[in-house]
Structure formats: C-alpha cells, structure tokens
Amino acid sequence: LEPVSVGLAIGVVSAFTGYLSYEDLYCRFAECCVAERRLNASALKQDLEEKLFGQHLATEVILKALVGFKSNKNPKKPLTLSLHGWAGTGKNYVSQIIAENLHPRGLKSNFVHLYVSTLHFPHEQKIKLYQDQLQKWIRGNVSACASSVFIFDEMDKLHPGIIDAIKPFLDYYEQVDGVSYRKAIFIFLSNAGGDLITRTALDFWRAGRKREEIQLKDLEPVLSLGVFNNKHSGLWHSGLIDRNLVDYFIPFLPLEYRHVQMCVRAELQARGVTVDEDVVTKVAQEMTFFPKDEMIYSDKGCKTVQSRLDFY
Ligand SMILES: Nc1ncnc2c1ncn2[C@@H]1O[C@H](COP(=O)(O)OP(=O)(O)OP(=O)(O)O)[C@@H](O)[C@H]1O
Structure with a gap:
C-alpha cells in the first residue's frame, strides 16, 4: 500500500474512532508483523x-x-x-x-x-x-x-x-x-x-x-x-x-479414488458451481491409478484435477 493513502486513511478513521492507536490503525491497512499473534x-x-x-x-x-x-x-x-x-x-x-x-x-x-x-x-x-x-x-x-x-x-x-x-x-x-x-x-x-x-x-x-x-x-x-x-x-x-x-x-499418504473425488467436489465448490456427481466421476476416472493390478492410488494425487475440470 502506498504510504500517503495509508496515512490519509488512518487520519480519517482516527477522526471517527478517536481511540485506536496509530499502530492499530496502520495494521488495518498495511500488513504488520505481529510477533505475539496467537495461533487460532x-x-x-x-x-x-x-x-x-x-x-x-x-x-x-x-x-x-x-x-x-x-x-x-x-x-x-x-x-x-x-x-x-x-x-x-x-x-x-x-x-x-x-x-x-x-x-x-x-x-x-x-x-x-x-x-x-x-x-x-x-x-x-x-x-x-x-x-x-x-x-x-x-x-x-x-x-x-x-x-x-x-x-x-x-x-x-x-x-x-x-x-x-x-x-x-x-x-x-x-x-x-x-x-x-x-x-x-x-x-x-x-x-x-x-x-x-x-x-x-x-x-x-x-x-x-x-x-x-x-x-x-x-x-x-x-x-x-x-x-x-x-x-x-x-x-x-x-x-x-x-x-x-x-x-x-x-x-503424506498416496491418494485413493475417493480422495480424488473429494478434490473434484472441493474444486467445484471453490468455483461456485453446483457439484455435479457425473462430472466428479468423469474427472476422477480420467486420472491414472497404480499399482497396475489393483489401481488404488492416483499417480498424480489431486494435482491435475483443476486443469481437467476446465474441460467440463
Ligand atoms: N490431500 C489433499 N486434500 C485436498 N486437496 C489436495 C490434496 N492433495 C492435493 N490437493 C489438491 O491438489 C493440488 C496440488 O497438490 P499439491 O501442490 O499440494 O501437491 P504436492 O504434494 O505439493 O505435490 P508435489 O510433490 O508434486 O509438489 C492442491 O492445490 C490441492 O488443490
């Protein structure tokens, strides 16, 4: 953020609030390193x-x-x-x-x-x-x-x-x-x-x-x-x-078919699209699984899910 506009914004907000410290206000507009920030x-x-x-x-x-x-x-x-x-x-x-x-x-x-x-x-x-x-x-x-x-x-x-x-x-x-x-x-x-x-x-x-x-x-x-x-x-x-x-x-364990499905659903939700189970199945089935006989684990995990979804 540009310092002049930050300063201006702080001035305006302090005029209204009157009680927040300069530092508190500054950190609402610019990123501050809060060493003692608690982890939630x-x-x-x-x-x-x-x-x-x-x-x-x-x-x-x-x-x-x-x-x-x-x-x-x-x-x-x-x-x-x-x-x-x-x-x-x-x-x-x-x-x-x-x-x-x-x-x-x-x-x-x-x-x-x-x-x-x-x-x-x-x-x-x-x-x-x-x-x-x-x-x-x-x-x-x-x-x-x-x-x-x-x-x-x-x-x-x-x-x-x-x-x-x-x-x-x-x-x-x-x-x-x-x-x-x-x-x-x-x-x-x-x-x-x-x-x-x-x-x-x-x-x-x-x-x-x-x-x-x-x-x-x-x-x-x-x-x-x-x-x-x-x-x-x-x-x-x-x-x-x-x-x-x-x-x-x-x-980190290798991901199975059901995890790939979960990744597809999560990605659809992140895109704000209703989850269509047909699409979930199609994308998951396009991934390749190993070992050859059992086909349990996705060889790219969930990595290509996002790009594959672009086709649908
Ligand atoms: N276990 C998981 N749960 C939810 N989403 C996942 C998971 N694994 C991968 N993804 C999704 O797939 C994408 C790619 O995974 P990510 O980049 O974290 O893999 P990575 O383990 O770092 O792989 P690489 O070793 O190749 O760097 C993530 O951005 C996320 O959307």
Missing part, C-alpha cells in the same frame, strides 16, 4: 480437517507441532517441519493452509517466503552465490519479522551445500550476528520417501487394514531408510539430521 488452534484444526483429504497423520502432527510451538513464549530453536510424500498429495497445499493461519495474507504475505529449488537455485556452479544470497534473505526477513515462515519446495533437488547455508539458522543458538531465529518456521517439502510411504500404505491395504490405522511408528523406519540414508533426499549428509534440527518428519 481451532481454526487451524478445522481447516486441516475440512480441506486436507486423506492425510490423518499430517493433520495430527502439523496441528500438534504448530500449537505447541506457537504457545511457547521462548522456543529454543525455530520450528522445522519436513513434509514427505508422493506428488499431488497436499504438501504445498498444506503449507498454504499453515501460512494463512500464521499470517492472514498467506503465501502473499511479506512474511512468508517460498523457495523452489529448480527455480531459485538451478545452477550447481553458482552454489556459493546462492548460499550468500539465501543467508542474506533469511537474515533480512527474520530481522524484519521474527515469525517469518520459509518454505523450501523440492527439497530433494536442493544441493546439500544450500541446506548447509541455512543450517546455522535452524540451530539452538540464541542469536546469530545479533538476530534471533527462534520464532521463525521452516517447512521443507520433498518427494523423498514417497515411494516407501506408498509401499507401507499398500501393505496395509493388502492386509485388509484401514488407511487410518497407519501410525507414525509404522512409517518412521521407512522414512529413516528412504530419507536419512538416501543420497538423493537432499537432507542426506546435510547435518540437519545428525544435529536433530528437523523437529517433525511428516508423511
């Missing part, structure tokens, strides 16, 4: 339960992690979440929900920053430059707003050198060069471990067990094999794991 736990819970389909583990862990972190006045380190799973299962989507619950403007907020490996750090020979830039960006943004949120997409494609560059910010230091990073939130998204998570889900399905019976402890050994000891996970050898800098590893 029930709103977050409702968002996750209503909008995120088929991810009972992610819903539970994200809620617990964020509520715990935001209610702690003196966290010892920033919150670091690592989200893993197959394509189109909701990792970016949930980051958007988290961002909106922390900063009302969500991904558009000046205090929420999204980095995509292949877009922002594409050239291996420029690692040194990227490291410097990233450190400057993070330092600058956290100095401006302690509760900044940083989302790193395609973490499995991120050069370990870049992860090393952000490592000092994730650690238990009180301050780094006069800036405290302890109230910031880092979210890493990756497909690493997705195939192994899928295999576990499939084992449950084949054993006739419900998806909702899958517990974190069923996936922890799987993730440790696929992510912590896997050269291609991005986190490997980055030291984040040895130093326990990642607080929560969050698995």
